[in-house]
Amino acid sequence: MKALRHQPLAKAIQLSLLISVPGLAAAQDAPAPAAEQKATTLDTITVTGSRIKRTDIETASPVFQIDRQAIDATGAQTIGAFIQSVPSMAGAATNPSVNNGGSGPGGPNPSGTGAATISLRGLTEVRTLILVNGRRIVTSDVNSIPMAMVERVEILKDGASAIYGSDAVGGVVNFIMRRNFEGSQVTVDYGISGQDDGERYGISGTLGLSGDRGSFILGVNYHNQKEVLAADRDFSKNALTLYAGSVVVGGSSRTTTGRYAVPESIAGLDCNGDGDFADTAGLTHIAGTPGTSVGDFRCFTGADLFNYQAVGNVELTPQERTGVFLTGNYDVTENVSAYLDAFFNRTSSASQIAPLPFDGRPGNDSVVISADNIYNPFGVDIVDSRLRVSDLGNRRFSFNTEVNQFNGGLKGNFGDSTWSWDAGVSYGRITQRLSTSGYMQSSKLADGLGPSFIDANGVARCGTPTEIIANCVPLNFFGVPYDLNTPEGQAAKDALAAITVESNTHKVQVLRGFQANFAGDLFELPAGTVKAAVGVEYRKASLNFTPDSLSTLNPDADFTCEISSEACASRTSGFTETKEVYGEVLIPVLADAPFAKSLNLTLGTRYSRYNSFGNTTNSKLGVEWRPMDSLLLRSTYAQVFRAPTVTDLYGGLFAFSAGYTDPCVGYTGPLNGNPACQGVPNDGSYRAPDTQLSAFVGGNPDLKPEEGSVFTMGMVYEPEWLPGFSTTIDAWKVHLDDTIGTFGTFTILQECFRSTVANPSPFCSLFSRDPNSGDPVRLFDRVDNVGDTDTKGVDIGFRYKTETPWGRIRASLDTTYVAQYDTKIIVDGVVTAEQHNAGTYLGSANGGLGNYSRWRGIGVLGWDMGNWDAQWTTRYIHGFRIGNEDVPTVPCADRTGGPICELDFGAQTYHNLEVGYKLPWNMRVRVGVDNLFDKQPPIMYQNNTADGNTDPQTFDTVGRYYWANFTVNFK
DSSP states (O other), rough: OOOSSSHHHHHHHHHHHHTTSSSHHHHHHSSSHHHHHHHHHHOOOOTTTOOOOOOSSSSSSEEEEEEEHHHHHHOSSSSHHHHHSSSOOOOOOOOOOSOOOOOOOSSSSSSTTTOOOBBTTSSOGEEEEETTTTTTOOOOOGGGGGGGEEEEEEEEOOOHHHHHHHTTTTTTEEEEOOOSOOOEEEEEEEEETTTSSEEEEEEEEEEEOOOOSSEEEEEEEEEEEEEEEEESSSSTTEEEEEETTEEEEBBBSSOOOEEEEEEEEHTTTTOOOSSSSSSOOOOOEEETSSSSSSEEEEEEOOOGGBGGGGTTTTEEEEEEEEEEEEHHHHSSSSSSEEEEEEEEEEEEEEEEEEEEEEEEETTTTOHHHHHHHHOOOOOOOOOOOOEGGGGGGGEEEEEEEEEEEEEEEEEEETTTTOEEEEEEEEEEEEEEEEEEEEEOHHHHHHHHHOOEEEOOOEEEEEEEEEETTTTOOOOOOSOOOTTTTSEEEEEEHHHHHHTTEEOOOOOOOOEEEEEEEEEEEEEEEETEEEEEEEEEEEEEEEEEEEOOTTBBGGGTTTTTTTSSSGBBBBBBBEEEEEEEEEEEEEEEEEEEEEEEEEEEEEEEEEEEEEEEEEEEEEEEEEEEEEETTTEEEEEEEEEEEEOOOHHHHOOOEEOOOOOOOOTTOOOSSTOOGGGTTTOOOSSOOOOOOEEEEEEEEEEOTTTOOOEEEEEEEEEEEETTTSSEEEEEEEEEEEEEEEEOOOOOOOHHHHHHSOSSSSSSOOOGGEEEEOTTTOOOOEEOOOOOOEEEEEEEEEEEEEEEEEEEEEEEEEEEEEEEEEEEEEOOOOOOEEEEEEEEOTTEEEEEEEEEOOOOEEEEEEEEEEEEEEEEEEEEEEEEEEEEEEEEESOOBBOGGGGGSSOOOOOOOEEEEEEEEEEEEEEEEEEEEEEEESSOOOOOOOOTTTTTTTTTTTTTSSSOOOOEEEEEEEEEEEO
8 A cells, every 4th residue: 555645656646537627538639739738727636635626645634545556456356355454444343244243133234234334543434434536425335336446545534524524524435436447357356265165256347438528437346255154263163251260152041942930849949059949940951851841851050051153153244246337427518528427236145143042031022931831841921931943043134235326417617717617416325125034923922832722633722712813833942952753843843934934124225415516726825826615515315214014113012023022123214404515725825935845724614504403514724834845744623523314313213132241240239229230139149141132222313413623733754865755644633522322231231330229320211120030121222412532543654665676665554543532421411431442342242332452553565576566464453451440340250240351462463465467468367365374363252242252343253365366458
């Protein structure tokens, strides 16, 4: 990777941009004097972070650039595969390795779509704006953008609300498409892991045509990625937990042999070991017995927990992508040209997790196994029954996602003046269909587990002899797994199949827009020309999410639906409408003065009016001071904001399994003496039954926009005494008020625990417990303006290239240091919780923000000579800690549940190697190895992360990976 400087490469990129400028194609055939005049007029460009056309590549705003050569050398098939390794990325952005860490099927960002998102500064993907050729697109999934069509990527690491509006808080990622390609190109790709899985293959083709009045480029691509199973990796094949200082294979209490809460007096077993047989026993089926009598069951122990990791979970989402991209421009007149950027992408993908965990407790599946069920050997109603229904097979979430994007318009010049204009429209649409399998229909499940009897003909019937339930077969949840070699086992399996259902949801997201921009010179000052850009913009974003009748959440029925509560969702429908006007001006203050080769100021402001909350104005100031030719000092101050999205405002409730740590584990206070521990025994025996609980998230129409500021200060140095070398250093600081998000299960439970029964925290009303066991059963965590965020750090980069007798050498090192990442939870103006997250990891069990290692870096050493080229890439992630002074922890040796324990992890370094060779007849072959030394991810245990014992948003979960591609060009 190498940044653009005042070099021939910079000129080449300028010329590629000029291909889209009106009149250029005609000028190529004009007489020489006219051509020279035209070149002088048009030798300006726009750089991400400004709409003013100018000749300078480096401006007041720090922009990190990735060129086509660096993209090719990665060997990646999709954009997300390489761009998420940029050091300024942090947190918990989605990628295809996230199988079970999304927001649930009904949520805004579900797992299994194959999507890759970008989280600059760790401020999450919703605060990073994605552009294609400087224009918004409907999707945040960068894998939808065809990589073969990308000329370069510009990453603005600065707040840009004054330039682009909402969402440009952490920064902007602008994908610049090819403009000057002529001929055709075909690339085929193949890859496979060192363990012979995760196979991928793909093909892409590009066709470029040009004439006197315009040019067009058509691209097509196909990409197929096979899965990697969690069971096939040592770090993820077991559900590992920390217990009393030891690493144990844990899992879920929803096991294949069941767990049934019945009185010890009926069981005849003293499972608690207190000798009085007065408590409730947790029993499990003894494998190999029919499960028809009390003697076929024994006490449930920790050894019976179900290892869900070994069954169906995946470490790499399988997906199949097909895409088409068209870009072009056409000179309508001498001063007016039409332009078009359009792409279509279709993705078929799936996530897969272990078989359905049935949980009959209130707040979960809320189904009682009747005392009168013919298969119930205990003769009492069983309110707390848990079972892993393995005969249903794995739960599978199959997505079909289509993304359509059209950006087009007209642009030109106002006669012979310096002013240019650009007016365009955009239309983007995402259609996503989700099919969910491996579930049971709840109403039929309740009937099947309710009262039943054997009729006079020896047929099992649901209901009672006087009230028979039609089309129902009694269910046997006791003698499982079913023995299909027996009539009884086959009948039980058939009864289960009769209530197995598949649910479907449908989501349509649309973004419509219009913008008109004007840029040119205002007047002359002694130091140069004052330049300006002004414009207007209109956007309308709409979303319709529709679950089918089976998965529609029913608040009147204990917040359940016709399938398991974890897959329930409510309908979402709404839109936001935005009208904006902006202005930007570049003022040259000094030029060719002592200690000031140049001094420029950039001022910008944008007024935005939203139908959802009103209006906001955000401004920006930039300073560029070049005391000498080789040194640029720069600084910016920008006001930023993020408007609540349709999902934030109008999102219906959806259920998901939230990781949590229960502060009431080991509780010994007065019975019901803590508002968070109602129903929890006070003898210190209480243990959290699982690492997840049923949670519900939804929108909030009363949200305010986030507001804040971004400050940067840095330098660019290109010493004359060392040609080919350059360095950049940029410090940054971000402050946000009224951040939009959820409080998180950890905060809700912990803040309630810190309050008193006499004066309970508002968070106490957001969750409930089972009055019999004390286990959490349901938690509500709607989107809100939750508090403040402060982060700061520094970016440091070095680049060097030189010619030697042994070839051309290029080297670069880019690093980011996070000095601070603090979050505050503020309720009614009072700070109720604060976390200092720099250098830590926050998994789903304690906030879900992700990884904030203090240092991240990527180093590249490249070489080329003749037909050969090679590149060595090193990626570094600094060590981090789970737990800090703001997150209650206990020593790992003492941990038996409840709060997380303090863990320190060392640095991770990955090495990738690529070698290429140019063959005759315009052909090139590249081979490479990613994760050359097969570095395994750190094991972080299920206590801290709910996805494969590690952090798949940050670390490689596949291992050593071999790839090759072959490209042929036709001219």
